[in-house]
Amino acid sequence: MRSFFRAPLALLAMTASLLSPADAERMLLSNSLNLCQQDSTLQASLFNVVYTPSNNSASINMVATSSVQGKVSFDIEASAYGYTFLRQTVDPCDIGLRGLCPMVSGKIAFGFNLPVSASAASQIPGIAYHVPDLDATVKVRVNLTGTGESVACVEADISNGKTVNLVGVKWATAVIAGLALVSSAIINGLGHSNAAAHVAANSLSLFGYFQAQAIIGLTGIRLPPIVxxxxxxxxxxxxxxxxxxxxxxxxxxxxxxxxxPSTIFDSLTTVSVQLEKRGLQVAEAGLSLIKRGVAMMPKPAVQLLKRGNVMTGSGSYVVFGIQRVAFKAGIESTNLFMTGLVFFWIFALIVAGAVAAFKGFLEILAKRGIMKNDRFLEFRNGWITVLKGILFRVCLIGFPQMTILCLWEFTQRDSAAEVVLAVFFFFGPLITLAWGASKVIRIARRSISMHRNPAYILFSDPQALNKWGFLYVQFRASAYYFIIPVLFYTLIKSMFIALAQRSGVTQAISLIIIEVGFLIAASVLRPWMDKSTNSFNIAIGVINFLNAIFLFIFTNVFDAPLLVVGVVGVVLFILNAAFCVILLFMVIFSTGFSLIRKNPDARYQFMSDDRASFMKSQSQLNATTELDALAATARGDKLGYKSGFDLDDNESMSSSDVRKHNEASGSYSVSATNSQNSFYPNGQGQANAAIPLYPAPQRGPSPLRESAPNPIASGVSLAQQRTANTASPASGYRSQHNASPWQRGAGYDH
Known part of the structure; x- marks a missing residue:
């Protein structure tokens, strides 16, 4: 029986060396023997072979069962990237293999070294030892000599030990993306909001592209080894x-x-794990063998089968899709959900701790006089609001991750507690982001109603900007709503990835539709803040769409030559690797220039939505009345700004209610054309360029508070208030050291 395997394994080892001239460190190896025929009478639960051309030998370790009896011949076929370069028929009787002429059935476990002749090695093409993640296979068919019937078929994947799955690549991409996000926060803290917005938008898009690459690997589609x-x-x-x-x-x-829990990694010494190669064809072949014996399986094995760990009749496992990613990462498939969940919250806690530590560090520097008191002043005064916005941003970044893993856990049901966690952490971020998106839309619509410009309140109120700005700051003001399509795009894409693991064709077709829809929307609407950012994101959309087409080709539903599938896999890798390098350099350069330049905002063209005109820094808060008036004129304030208007507490107030409230409170306006910057009561002067001076609640006594009290808060009748305002226009002036009108109602007075 042992000699039964020697003929095919010899050619397997010889063919494995098909890929290059001799070199000291070169090798070709295989770790699993996959079934390529239903009802195969040859089953291998463990298969390991390593061919080293330096000593022309192959080391073989195998546990297999055969039910073949009689005279047989072996048809051996070797291919690389779909191109078949070797076909050979071997008769075990001609080469004198004992036990194979004729064959007898039985189970055997053995390990031995098999010599490989120089003539066999000379037939090998010259690409195998140098190309990483080699896509090469050797297929052996066992045919009965008398009838020519194929009674068994096994297939082994060949690797040369070289791969593009490198720890250095993972660390480099993670560090660059993380530093870009951190740098955007630092740049914003230094007061360069325009540059910070660009860096943040590009870094988030880069992170999204990385997640799109990861999602390709999570699909249940047969992927070439290099992909x-x-x-x-x-x-x-x-x-x-x-x-x-x-x-x-x-x-x-x-x-x-x-x-x-699954115990695949505890069984690797006795059981092979097959990485699915042709959609689910291999898995289905294995399933056909175990349908007859599933009732005899122990309960844990049946539970693993129900959760998707397909076990063949010989005891080996077939992993595909999300489980394939878990296996290649060295994680038991039943631990994958908890792994992703815990790292998401570890990331959130690290971010929260870093923000708190940074705040404390700045306060220490300011108290000791090492740093000027006005540095990072906005962050130091409102760091709690900033922290909330950062945690919401973390929620947005982790939304694809948690959506896929939680939905996948619904299909796996690893334990009751994990299902409960999946429910909580799926609906929690989803409801949070949906609430935030609806909040942004309500704020923008109120701003349009009051000021005919969505950017007015979205960018003039620091509380709204710091808390919800992550949802809209990367878009132009008129496209504030685009976060809704982005969230919907992510949710639908994640649903197909998590819930359609057993149908690669369904996933491929749905991804094509989703990606082309998003690409068309992005290209037509161009919702991002400026031309360069639009180009950056549209380019990512194009690559994602091409990747979806490549995935459809990998399904091979049109039965294309396997050479086409192999070449497309290499093209996908080269295209995405080159594009990834370009994106990384763009982000590195933009972040680096923003950090080292004295005025990084000058590098970027100001957005056409005039958001910069509505943003205020702490340095502007002590400006005089005349400077406030000039700022109002420069901003083009035509309808006035309702001071003391809390977006969170007064959401039910309509714009008409706000105007009536302003009129009732005797608000004053500043003329945009008056050279003396005189103040006039409402109804006098230039009403179209008005800044209402109705004061917000403030801490401590205020001369303005005493001279122009809130008629609603104090109980003074509207008629009395109008009379007082008409009789004493000078009472509308504010003190030199009172809070600027730009402070009130924007979160500075809290």
Whole structure:
């Protein structure tokens, strides 16, 4: 029986060396023997072969069962990237293999070294030892000599030990994306809001592109080895990171909550794990073998099968889609959900701690006189609001990750407690982001109603900007609503990835429709803040659409030559690798210039929505009345700004109610054309360029508070207030050191 395997394995090892001249460190190896025929009579639960051309030998370790009896011949076929370069028929009787002429059935476990002749090695093409993640296979068919019937078929994937799945790539991409996000916050704290907005928008788009690359690997589609390895480089963006002690904790937690953890990695010495190669054809072949014996399986094995860990009749596993990513990351598939969830919250806690520590560090520097008191003043005074906005941004970044993993957990049901966590962490971020998006739309509509410009309140109120700005600051003011399509795009895409794991064709077609729809919307609406940012994001949309087309080609529903599929896999890797490098350099350069230039805002053209005109810094707050009037004129304030208007507490107030409230309170306006900057009561002077001076509630006594009290708060009748205002126009003036009208109602007085 042992000699039964020697003929095919010899050619397997010989063919494995098909890829290059001899070199000291070169090798070709395979770790699994996959079924390529239903009802195959040859089943291998463990298969390991390593060919080293330096000593012309192949080391083989195998556990297999055969039910073939009689005289047989072996048809051996070897291919690389779909191109078949070797076909050969071997008769075990001609080469004197004992036990194979004729064959007898039985189960065998053995390991041996098989010599490989120089003539066999000479047939190997010259690409195998140098191309990473080699897509090469050797297929062996066992045919009965008398009838020619094929009774068994096995297939082995060949690798040369080189891969693009590198730890250095993961760290480099993660560090660059993280530093870009941190740099945008620092630049904004230094008062360069325009540059910070551009850096933040580009870094978020870059992070989104990394997640799109990771999602390709999560699909249940047969992916060429080089695509699997490339997409594995970006799984960190989905929280799929292996830490040994954490995996032990997750396994314990699952057992403690009534689940049954998978034990694939504990069985690798006796069981092979097959990475799905042709959609689910291999998995279905394995399933056809175990339908007859599933009732005899132990309960844990049946539970693993129901959760998607397909076990063949010989005891080996087939992993695909999300489970394939987990296996390649060294994570048990039943621990994947908890891994992604915990890393999401670790990231959120680290960010919150860093913001709090930075605030404390700045206060220490300011107290000791090392730093000027006006540096990072806005952040120091409103850091709680800033922290809320940053945590909301973290929620937006982790939305694709949590959506996919939580929806996938619904199909796996690893334990009751994990399902509860999945429900909470799916609907929690979804409701939070939906609420934030609706909040932005309400604020923008109120701004349009009051000021005929959505940017007015969206960018003039620091509380709205710091808390909800992550949802709209990357878009132009008139496209404030585009966060809704972005969230919907992410949700629908995640649903197809998580819930259609067993239908690669469905995933490929849905991704094409989703990506082309998003690309058309982005190209037509061009919602981002300026031309360069639009180009940046539209380019990412084009690449994502091309990747969706490549995924459809990988399904091979049109039965195209396998060479086409292999070449497309290499094209996907080259295209995305080149594009990724370009994006990384763009983000590095833009971030670096923004940090080292004295005035980084000058590098960027100011947005056409005039958002910069509505943004205020703390340095403007002590300006005189004349400067306030000039600022109002420069901003083109035509309808006035309702001071003391709290967006959170007065959401039910309509714009007409606000105008009536202003009129009732005797608000004053400043003429945009009067050279003396005189103040006039409402109804006098230039009403179209008015800044209402109705004061917001303030801490401590204020001369303005005493001279122009709120008629609603104080109970003074409207008629009395108008009479007082008409009799004493000078009472509308504010003190030199009173809060500027730009402070009131924008969160500065709280």
């Amino acid at each position: 699997q390895a490339w997409t594995q480089d970006f799984q960190w963006s989905m929280g799929i990171i292996r830490v040994g002690f954490m995996q032990t904790i997750f396994t314990w937690y699952q057992r403690a909550t009534g689940g049954t």
